[in-house]
Structures are given as C-alpha cells and as structure tokens.
Amino acid sequence: xxxxxxxxxxxxxxxxxxxxxxxxxxxxxxxxxxxxxxxxxxxxxxxxxxxxxxxxxxxxxxxxxxxxxxxxxxxxxxxxxxxxxxxxxxxxxxxxxxxxxxxxxxxxxxxxxxxxxxxxxxxxxxxxxxxxxxxxxxxxxxxxxxxxxxxxxxxxxxxxxxxxxxxxxxxxxxxxxxxxxxxxxxxxxxxxxxxxxxxxxxxxxxxxxxxxxxxxxxxxxxxxxxxxxxxxxxxxxxxxxxxxxxxxxxxxxxxxxxxxxxxxxxxxxxxxxxxxxxxxxxxxxxxxxxxxxxxxxxxxxxxxxxxxxxxxxxxxxxxxxxxxxxxxxxxxxxxxxxxxxxxxxxxxxxxxxxxxxxxxxxxxxxxxxxxxxxxxxxxxxxxxxxxxxxxx
Amino acid sequence: xxxxxxxxxxxxxxxxxxxxxxxxxxxxxxxxxxxxxxxxxxxxxxxxxxxxxxxxxxxxxxxxxxxxxxxxxxxxxxxxxxxxxxxxxxxxxxxxxxxxxxxxxxxxxxxxxxxxxxxxxxxxxxxxxxxxxxxxxxxx
Numbered sequence: 051x052x053x054x055x056x057x058x059x060x061x062x063x064x065x066x067x068x069x070x071x072x073x074x075x076x077x078x079x080x081x082x083x084x085x086x087x088x089x090x091x092x093x094x095x096x097x098x099x100x101x102x103x104x105x106x107x108x109x110x111x112x113x114x115x116x117x118x119x120x121x122x123x124x125x126x127x128x129x130x131x132x133x134x135x136x137x138x139x140x141x142x143x144x145x146x147x148x149x150x151x152x153x154x155x156x157x158x159x160x161x162x163x164x165x166x167x168x169x170x171x172x173x174x175x176x177x178x179x180x181x182x183x184x185x186x187x188x189x190x191x192x193x194x195x196x197x198x199x200x201x202x203x204x205x206x207x208x209x210x211x212x213x214x215x216x217x218x219x220x221x222x223x224x225x226x227x228x229x230x231x232x233x234x235x236x237x238x239x240x241x242x243x244x245x246x247x248x249x250x251x252x253x254x255x256x257x258x259x260x261x262x263x264x265x266x267x268x269x270x271x272x273x274x275x276x277x278x279x280x281x282x283x284x285x286x287x288x289x290x291x292x293x294x295x296x297x298x299x300x301x302x303x304x305x306x307x308x309x310x311x312x313x314x315x316x317x318x319x320x321x322x323x324x325x326x327x328x329x330x331x332x333x334x335x336x337x338x339x340x341x342x343x344x345x346x347x348x349x350x351x352x353x354x355x356x357x358x359x360x361x362x363x364x365x366x367x368x369x370x371x372x373x374x375x376x377x378x379x380x381x382x383x384x385x386x387x388x389x390x391x392x393x394x395x396x397x398x399x400x401x402x403x404x405x406x407x408x409x410x411x412x413x414x415x416x417x418x419x420x421x422x423x424x425x426x427x428x429x430x431x432x433x434x435x436x437x438x439x440x441x442x
Numbered sequence: 443x444x445x446x447x448x449x450x451x452x453x454x455x456x457x458x459x460x461x462x463x464x465x466x467x468x469x470x471x472x473x474x475x476x477x478x479x480x481x482x483x484x485x486x487x488x489x490x491x492x493x494x495x496x497x498x499x500x501x502x503x504x505x506x507x508x509x510x511x512x513x514x515x516x517x518x519x520x521x522x523x524x525x526x527x528x529x530x531x532x533x534x535x536x537x538x539x540x541x542x543x544x545x546x547x548x549x550x551x552x553x554x555x556x557x558x559x560x561x562x563x564x565x566x567x568x569x570x571x572x573x574x575x576x577x578x579x580x581x582x
Binding site: 352353354355356357360361364382393394397429430431432433434435 | 450453456459461474475478479480499500502505
C-alpha cells in the first residue's frame with residue numbers, strides 16, 4: 051500500500067471518531083422523536099436542545115437563532131428564497147450577490163430571476179475580492195438581500211463581510227453569508243459580526259454529509275422553504291435528524307478547538323504555494339494572504355487539470371481541479387474566469403485543500419509528486435513545445 | 443465518470459509521444475480555450491505507408507489516451523486506411539469513453555486527417571476528404 055494524502059478537504063472531510071462516538075447513542079438508544087411527549091421523546095429533545103446550545107456557545111449567538119437543515123445548499127436556498135419572499139411583501143424585489151458564489155447561491159438567484167426578481171451579480175478583482183464600489187452602487191432601497199460568501203470554495207479568498215454588512219444595512223437590506231468553507235477555518239463570532247443569516251454545512255468539518263445549519267438573527271423574519279410540522283420553531287419542517295445534529299454540534303466544538311492549529315496549517319499552505327509557484331509559468335489563484343488557511347489553488351500553463359489530477363491520484367494524492375473538464379459543459383471554472391484567468395490558462399488549475407490532519411511529510415510528498423507531474427505533462431504538450439521553441 | 447482500464451493504461455503510458463523532425467505530415471486540431479489541442483506527426487514512405495507516428499497533446503486524460511490509441515491504430519497502415527479511422531473505432535479500441543469525453547476521440551480522428559491533409563498538400567495531391575469528423579455527437 052503506497053502513501054495516501056487527502057488534500058481535498060474543501061470537497062468533503064472524513065467523519066472524525068469523536069463525532070462518530072457522539073452520534074452513536076442516538077442510533078443505539080436515543081432514537082426517539084424530539085416532538086413526542088413521552089420519555090423517549092423527551093430524551094431526544096434534551097439531546098437536540100443540548101446540541102443547539104453548544105453550537106450557540108461556539109458562535110456566540112442564541113440557541114433560538116440556530117436552525118438545523120439537511121445541507122449547505124438547503125441553507126443557501128432557504129436564506130435567499132426566504133429573504134426574497136419576505137422582501138417582496140415590502141416591495142423589495144432585488145437581490146445582490148457576486149459572480150464567484152457557489153452554485154447553490156448562483157442557481158438560487160437564477161431561479162428567483164425567473165420568478166420576477168432582479169439580481170445584480172457583482173464582480174471581483176484579480177484576487178477574488180468583491181468589488182466594494184460596485185457592491186455599494188448595486189445595493190438600493192429595493193434590495194431584499196445581499197448574499198456574499200465568507201470564503202470562496204475554489205480559491206479560498208476571504209471577503210470583507212463586516213464591511214459588506216454595513217453597506218447592506220445602510221439600505222435596509224438583509225445580509226446573508228454562505229460560510230460553508232469558512233467555519234472551522236476562521237473564527238466566526240456572531241456577537242461581533244452583524245450578518246443577518248449565515249449558512250454552514252457539517253461534512254466540511256468532519257460531521258457526516260446530510261446535515262447543515264442556518265443562523266437567522268433574532269428579529270429577522272424570512273419565509274419558510276419547507277412547510278409542514280412544527281419543527282425548528284415552525285420554520286423548517288421535518289423530523290429532526292438527531293444523530294447528525296448531535297454529530298454536527300460535536301464537529302463544531304472540535305473545529306473551534308482546532309482553530310488554534312490553523313497558523314500551522316497556514317504555514318504548510320504557504321510552503322506548498324511557494325514550492326508550486328516556483329515552477330515556471332505558474333500562478334497562484336486567489337489572494338496571497340486573505341485566504342483560507344488550508345486552500346492552495348495554482349494554475350500551470352500548457353497543461354490540463356484533469357491530467358494532473360489523475361496522475362496525482364495514481365500517487366495516492368486526492369486533489370481537485372477548477373477545470374470543468376469532467377462536467378458536460380467543458381467550461382472552465384466560473385470563479386477562475388471571474389478573477390481574470392484566461393480560458394486557456396483556467397484549464398490548468400488545481401486545488402489542494404489541506405487540514406489540521408495534514409502533516410509536513412504530506413506537503414513534502416505533494417511537492418515531490420506534483421513537480422515531476424507538471425514537467426511530464428508539459429513534455430507532451432504542444433503548447434509547451436511552442437514556449438520552449440520560442441526560447442522562454 | 444469512470445475511465446476504462448485501457449484508457450488509464452494509454453493515459454499513464456502513452457504510446458508514441460513526441461515529435462518527428464521534418465515529418466511528411468503534421469496536423470494540429472483543437473484550441474486551448476476549449477482545453478484540448480492535439481498535434482500529430484506522420485512519417486510516410488513512398489508506398490503511402492505510415493512508417494512512424496508521434497503526437498503531442500494538451501488536454502485531459504481522455505485526450506491523451508485517444509491520441510495515443512489513434513497513433514497505434516494508424517502506425518504501419520496506409521494513408522488510405524488511416525483516413526478510414528473513425529472516432530468510434532478509437533472509442534471501441536479504448537473499451538469505451540464517458541459520454542462527455544467522446545469529443546476527445548473526435549479530435550483524435552481529426553488530428554490524423556489534418557496531418558494527412560498536410561501531407562497531401564506537401565506532395566501536391568488534392569485533399570479529397572473532409573477534415574471534420576462525420577460524428578454528429580461532436581458539439582464542441
């Protein structure tokens with residue numbers, strides 16, 4: 051068995067043993083329905099309430115502001131559609147977002163456009179930071195909600211969320227941030243950060259897939275996405291996924307403790323960035339410093355991302371690519387195009403997302419594997435041949 | 443999306459990678475914007491037999507594998523036989539390709555045709571075939 055290095059934590063993470071241990075009793079004994087009045091129900095309800103309180107403590111918010119969902123995409127849909135529905139009643143039919151959002155946000159906005167809402171997609175600069183002047187100009191008294199991601203999933207760039215909140219609130223609009231990539235990587239203090247809504251997902255921080263959360267600040271009213279029974283204080287119907295919610299709470303607590311380890315992760319990230327951008331005709335995608343501690347996204351000219359990915363996989367290294375070569379569209383990443391990477395160069399980008407579980411030896415192994423892979427693919431590239439012939 | 447063992451073999455150990463200096467026929471197809479470019483070099487003797495064939499490809503795993511397989515399929519064949527190579531034959535020889543990667547096999551067919559067209563032009567023969575694949579699934 052060769053070496054195995056998982057460097058795709060932005061895609062998903064393994065469920066940690068502590069989360070599995072925390073969930074186990076919910077399968078084995080505490081299997082009741084939290085809405086039932088009998089002892090089995092009360093046992094489950096106590097676990098549900100406990101999970102909510104523990105999460106609220108980490109984010110410095112109130113337990114009543116936490117709503118459990120099935121995933122990050124549901125949280126994104128609920129926040130934006132719910133705010134749009136509510137806004138419409140007050141004559142606000144406009145939404146502001148950015149061109150580099152996750153598809154869960156972008157396609158939600160596109161769906162709302164078909165329902166008569168207007169959406170402004172604000173651009174970003176070459177590092178992926180939202181154009182604040184354009185954003186300010188886009189928000190009007192007609193804007194229902196401003197949706198800007200906390201950190202980008204592909205290039206890791208962090209957005210100035212606090213300043214964006216001020217711009218949104220100045221016009222009476224709600225502020226929503228998709229923090230799916232940020233939670234567990236950067237400290238989020240909801241007593242200080244004035245967002246109205248924040249979405250996160252469990253499986254990015256070592257909880258299972260199929261559980262997420264939406265924070266809705268007290269006093270903020272949005273429409274429901276899922277109507278039905280009276281769960282989640284009548285705002286999100288469906289019998290609570292208690293085992294996963296308990297797992298999510300444990301994962302959030304663990305992630306909060308692991309924040310202390312992030313400077314070490316960021317140092318490994320920087321070492322990887324330096325080694326990979328030392329390769330000629332390469333570039334770092336995303337901001338050099340204002341980026342997630344575990345995100346590395348580098349583009350190499352004259353080669354294609356999927357080929358790199360396959361060769362890395364043969365070396366036991368799991369990474370991902372910004373290239374959409376594996377999807378039907380053949381279009382390169384909308385994020386890379388938005389930061390001004392030309393089509394032909396966007397195809398050669400690779401994302402390595404490391405975590406607190408990554409070791410220095412893993413970084414060494416990635417570097418010593420990837421450098422010859424780039425050289426090998428360039429050796430067979432007609433584009434590289436041109437560069438060599440034209441004498442660098 | 444999963445590649446067959448054959449595709450992975452031709453991707454990991456591509457046959458006939460490289461250049462042929464002063465090749466009789468050189469063809470380049472695709473564009474960098476779409477993410478794949480294939481360059482095909484042909485060495486052709488006086489009997490119209492392709493005695494050597496090399497390629498260089500910028501592209502995904504399937505692009506590299508289809509280039510490699512195409513060179514194997516035409517090496518030692520006559521130009522006329524090489525012109526009869528279809529993208530489906532390349533796909534079949536690779537034990538199939540995922541639907542979104544079929545365009546790579548089309549590119550391989552077209553690279554061979556472009557190289558032969560270049561050869562025809564060099565020797566003053568009329569190019570009496572279409573440079574494009576007949577495959578209608580190709581929507582690049």
